[in-house]
Amino acid sequence: MSGIRVENIEKLFGKAKVLTGVSLEIRDQEFVVLLGPSGCGKTTLLRIIAGLEYADKGQVWIGDREVSTLPPRSRKIAMVFQNYAIFPHLTVLENIAFGLRMQKASAERVKAQVDRAATLMHIENLLQRYPAQLSGGQRQRVAVGRALAVEPEVLLMDEPLSNLDALLRLEMRAELKRLLAESRTTTLYVTHDQVEAMSLADRIAVMNVGQLVQYDEPIRVYQEPTNTFVGGFIGSPPMNFLRLRVEGGQARIESLMLSLPTSPPGQEVLLGVRPEDLEAYSQQQPQSFPAEVRVVEPLGPHLLLTLTYEQQSLKATVPPDFNISPGQTLWLKPQPGRLCWLDPTSGQALSR
Amino acid sequence: MFSLNTRAIYVLASLLALWVIVPIFLIATLAFSDRSSVFAWPKGIFPQHFSLQTIGFFFGVEGVGRAIRNSLVVASLTLLFSVLLGAPAGYALARYRFAGADVYRVLILMTRAFPLAILAIPLAVQFIHLGLYDTPLGVALVHTALALPFAVLVTSSLFLGIPKELEEVAWTLGCNRVQAFVKVVLPLALPGLAATAIFAFVISWNEVFAATLLTLRERTLPAFLLGALNDSPLPFRFAGGFLLIVPALIFIFSVRRYLFTLWGIANR
Numbered sequence: 001m002s003g004i005r006v007e008n009i010e011k012l013f014g015k016a017k018v019l020t021g022v023s024l025e026i027r028d029q030e031f032v033v034l035l036g037p038s039g040c041g042k043t044t045l046l047r048i049i050a051g052l053e054y055a056d057k058g059q060v061w062i063g064d065r066e067v068s069t070l071p072p073r074s075r076k077i078a079m080v081f082q083n084y085a086i087f088p089h090l091t092v093l094e095n096i097a098f099g100l101r102m103q104k105a106s107a108e109r110v111k112a113q114v115d116r117a118a119t120l121m122h123i124e125n126l127l128q129r130y131p132a133q134l135s136g137g138q139r140q141r142v143a144v145g146r147a148l149a150v151e152p153e154v155l156l157m158d159e160p161l162s163n164l165d166a167l168l169r170l171e172m173r174a175e176l177k178r179l180l181a182e183s184r185t186t187t188l189y190v191t192h193d194q195v196e197a198m199s200l201a202d203r204i205a206v207m208n209v210g211q212l213v214q215y216d217e218p219i220r221v222y223q224e225p226t227n228t229f230v231g232g233f234i235g236s237p238p239m240n241f242l243r244l245r246v247e248g249g250q251a252r253i254e255s256l257m258l259s260l261p262t263s264p265p266g267q268e269v270l271l272g273v274r275p276e277d278l279e280a281y282s283q284q285q286p287q288s289f290p291a292e293v294r295v296v297e298p299l300g301p302h303l304l305l306t307l308t309y310e311q312q313s314l315k316a317t318v319p320p321d322f323n324i325s326p327g328q329t330l331w332l333k334p335q336p337g338r339l340c341w342l343d344p345t346s347g348q349a350l351s352r
Numbered sequence: 353m354f355s356l357n358t359r360a361i362y363v364l365a366s367l368l369a370l371w372v373i374v375p376i377f378l379i380a381t382l383a384f385s386d387r388s389s390v391f392a393w394p395k396g397i398f399p400q401h402f403s404l405q406t407i408g409f410f411f412g413v414e415g416v417g418r419a420i421r422n423s424l425v426v427a428s429l430t431l432l433f434s435v436l437l438g439a440p441a442g443y444a445l446a447r448y449r450f451a452g453a454d455v456y457r458v459l460i461l462m463t464r465a466f467p468l469a470i471l472a473i474p475l476a477v478q479f480i481h482l483g484l485y486d487t488p489l490g491v492a493l494v495h496t497a498l499a500l501p502f503a504v505l506v507t508s509s510l511f512l513g514i515p516k517e518l519e520e521v522a523w524t525l526g527c528n529r530v531q532a533f534v535k536v537v538l539p540l541a542l543p544g545l546a547a548t549a550i551f552a553f554v555i556s557w558n559e560v561f562a563a564t565l566l567t568l569r570e571r572t573l574p575a576f577l578l579g580a581l582n583d584s585p586l587p588f589r590f591a592g593g594f595l596l597i598v599p600a601l602i603f604i605f606s607v608r609r610y611l612f613t614l615w616g617i618a619n620r
Contacts, residue, residue: 052520071523072523075524077524079520081517083515085518085521089536089540098525099525146521146525
């Protein structure tokens with residue numbers, strides 16, 4: 001097993017630049033999720049690491065080998081595709097054994113590895129079946145089992161759960177996490193689903209328009225986004241951004257003064273705060289500001305409120321038994337220590 | 353139970369089917385009847401005296417054996433050339449985006465736009481120069497030209513139906529491109545390729561115009577029959593007709609499922 005390192009990857013499709021100098025390092029045995037909206041280049045980056053596409057510039061390293069020009073078969077990787085790509089003319093057993101047969105592994109090794117992969121994936125009783133006789137979830141298991149059976153140095157997964165229905169996806173997500181923690185294979189996992197990314201990753205690499213925007217542990221990406229894109233993309237509902245006036249090195253909301261980590265370049269500053277980090281009160285409290293409730297959406301575990309403060313819209317969540325109706329005014333108390341400060345012109349976080 | 357519309361469609365379809373089936377049926381039954389029933393009038397609907405007399409007589413005629421052998425050689429060569437040239441072209445069209453791919457697709461069809469009648473004379477002259485005139489190889493080349501557009505377009509849709517990811521996953525599991533094709537794509541494409549091959553065979557087996565113009569002594573079966581039919585006795589005509597129709601029918605019937613999918617009609 002080994003880590004992955006890509007350096008200054010650039011990729012053009014025709015005249016469109018889909019990757020503009022991406023560098024990323026994945027440690028040995030780490031589970032990294034590449035997260036971004038569709039078209040951000042995350043799948044292209046994964047395919048470049050797999051060798052299915054070639055970068056126009058930059059290098060790919062797996063372990064201490066430079067593999068930039070090697071074909072996929074020489075990179076010691078395995079890949080799981082979105083549509084699983086199970087060979088329909090082979091049984092489950094032969095699908096899992098495919099990579100080992102290509103390595104001309106001995107019969108004992110093939111049997112041992114297939115058994116191990118099948119046990120790991122709970123598909124021991126399906127080995128003699130053909131893919132047409134399997135459900136979507138079972139195919140998914142076969143695809144992962146086939147990838148793990150060759151004991152790759154690096155496992156690459158391209159939205160492997162997105163073809164499953166919601167319930168099954170939840171189940172497979174937990175199972176994948178258990179499985180990959182057990183097998184300790186270095187994994188790069190592509191998804192556009194931020195919940196999946198949060199739940200699985202050791203570190204999340206957030207991409208947007210061909211660039212790596214933030215690369216950090218899930219909780220840090222969630223709480224301390226480097227710019228408004230990350231804050232808005234991760235979290236459902238997304239992070240609130242309030243434009244505030246700066247007075248004497250502090251940001252002002254009504255009577256509430258909040259101190260800033262550094263003085264911002266302009267007269268205004270952007271406050272980033274998660275909906276769950278706004279405590280709501282029906283009476284005025286110290287350290288709070290008023291906002292008018294526009295919409296109340298009961299979601300079960302909590303109520304989602306849409307409010308306005310000085311024509312700026314924001315979201316907050318309150319307990320489901322909170323008595324509130326549209327038109328009322330609430331007092332919101334931002335949780336100190338959970339606030340982000342960004343530059344309203346560039347959208348970048350102020351340095352701490 | 354059925355609406356008037358469905359009923360009308362069924363009646364029309366039955367009429368159409370009868371229009372095709374009755375002559376084939378008559379030819380088939382009379383090919384296996386004895387001499388007297390071939391000449392009898394009115395003829396019975398069902399074969400009355402089963403006998404191999406008529407067929408036997410047909411095979412006894414000089415030149416028939418040779419024509420059948422020529423037809424088999426020409427059709428087999430056509431099959432071989434069409435698949436060997438058509439499948440790679442189809443694969444390229446299916447898998448690669450290259451400059452001029454669409455033009456190429458249209459050009460392939462354009463080959464069918466030239467009437468063979470216009471091409472036949474220059475071809476005959478060229479073939480005489482090249483020493484291909486009156487040889488099975490020469491005829492097979494022309495038949496390949498006729499079957500190739502079909503082979504290319506059909507195999508291209510065939511390969512398009514096999515997800516690229518299957519090949520890609522094979523690459524990541526240790527295959528080079530050729531191995532991935534042989535181990536993954538070929539097994540999946542085989543039934544469709546067989547259908548393509550059989551169709552090329554049938555196109556050649558039934559083709560009469562080029563075969564007549566480009567041969568003199570080495571006639572294929574249709575060319576031979578066309579020359580001989582008018583001055584032959586009835587039993588010869590029935591037996592000859594039967595031999596022309598039946599292989600084509602059997603082949604088409606055996607690959608009908610693929611022909612449906614190839615022509616864009618839903619599978620099954």
